Amino acid sequence: MALALMAAAGCAQAQKLVVWMVGDDKVTRVLQPAVEAFKARRPGVVVEVRDVPWADAMSKYSAALASRAGPDLITGGTTFGIDLGAKGALIDLNQRAPDLVRLLEQYAVPGALRSVRRPGGVMHAAPFDMHLQLQYYRTDLLPKAPATYAEFDAAVRQLRAGGARGFAQQWGNTSWLGFFPYLLQAGGALYDAQCTKALVDSPEAVRALNYYASLYRQLKAPTDTWPDADGGLENGAYPLIQSGTWLLSSLDIARRKITGRWAAAPLPAAPGGRNTAFVGGTVMGVTSFSPNVELALDFMRTVYQADVTRRMGEAALPLGLVWLPGGRADQLEALPLPPAHKQALLTQLKDTEGPPNCPGWQRLSESLTRAVQRVVLADGDAQHELSQAAEKMNRALVGGR
């Protein structure tokens, strides 16, 4: 009798879905509209959402993976999602939820989607939120944002001649990430479409790296890993900077002195016309050890519903965040952002690309960063350094470390 009662109690116990999200407690509050919508559909399910600080994310996730216990769903950086998927920690959405993949094919930001889709269609995670590179400039010190490389060069020289320090890149400065958009703008690529060959030693890549290095050698951009570019924007040292879309919300909070005196713009275009920006952010996936895979997939379907996505974006604004749904680009138009900011964002979104979808890239990115830094910081030869990086990347593609 007692056993029967215990069994009945066990059956009656509510199903529980555990979601781990990288970031601070604000990210969990952004997800609340999705949690509420999901609970309305599945009243008996308890959804527990926990934030995992970026600094601890890798160790916490790896501990959970090693013990094969932990969250049903996770969010993580784009490359981390790809790498975890490649290691078998996340289920293949293409196989388990083709309807969700079709939805993402229709609405996700193409560059963000390409980043999480392996050659052959395997997809271990879906774009969740995104950030992309934009130009920010002081409207009182620069009449308009440069739209081409030539205009950019002239603007920075003019600013420097006027006593300012000129231009600063913040996100990815002097690393592969900072160089990446210039590589694509020049018509280059990191790998071929099937991830069988590294292409970083192409003539386009060499040209791009030489141009990127000229920002530091000739235009004297700061070389710190993360320069105080927004501080420089505020005090006028750097009236023109390149950083992520998080500044759209944080500048008016953290840099109040320049409220109303700054604007955002798409990146300047290369001579070929491309102005590709890097798109990063987080992805969402279902862990392969989750006992509630179907439930977790259903939660993901809720997250990517148009009205839910829109409410998540709205929930972020009072928290001082700009939450850009990488999986529902169609909802960006509805975000209550200032029109000028939205315009810059939507224009730039037409040409964005995320990190490559090739397994092992997270490890190999260091070899490209080193090539970039040797050219920028140690006057290395672009062709030589990129050839060495390509050699290492190719070696890894055939199984080497």
Place this chain on the structure above:
Amino acid sequence: MTRRTFARTLRRHGRDMLLVAPFVALFTVFCLWPVLRSAWLSFTEYHATAAPRWVGWQNYADLFADDRFWRALANTSLYMVAVSVLAVVLGLVLALAFGSQSRLHQFARITFFLPSVAGGVGAISAWKWLANSEPYGLFNSVRGWFGLEPVRFLGDPSWSMVILVAIGVWSVLGYNMIIFVAGMRSIPADLYEAATLDGATRWQRLWHITLPMLRPTLLYVGVTGMIASFQVFYEPYLLFGSVDAIGGPLDSALMLVTYLFDYGFHQLDLGYASAAAWVLTTILFALTWLNLKLGRASEAH
């Protein structure tokens, strides 16, 4: 051991064994087992998502073939030598200068000891502000007063080690000073009195009494300082690292622990990271052994 002698031992030491049992259990579960497990993992390919796969010495071969590992080892060794030597020498100088019980010396000791208790992420953030590469960074502001151009302290590879060593020495200097002051207080005063009567100068007293009598303290400070500085992690990680370039400009701030952290927790290559950890452990073991050997030899002398 026969059953009878075992029973006798148990009778005699049973209570002692019971008292140390909790520690032994905790030590075994949380120290010994993880260490042994990591030794085994270092011979496997392990990404936390599937069972480890035995690869023999491959991780070690890959490690020794990686020029970034050698760069990390060279950086760490340079950092260790610089911080250990400077922190010992300057700590000793401070102990000699502020070793008395006067209020001024007590205040000076408190001041120099503060960094040891105020370290951590907050202190590194303050250093980041001090060493800001822009003209409004404090160091560069001071340079500006003398008409000097700003220096890119956090963006120029040639400055990375200078900044890291400065922080490393700053954070342990006060601690070393306190240990030296305690060591000096334990030196019998009559030795100094006798030497003074014999006409020994201040310098001779220092060279022939203070330093030889401080040898065990010097050894302790030296060994613990070397071990701690060889494990440096959060200073370079917070000052120079980013997700896409963990070693700072041209890997000038890449240290062994940052290197293994990157492989272990960013890339989930736990077998390879375990191999790096064991190389680090072996180096630390060898350094400690060498220090103790030298200490004992000089003691005997």
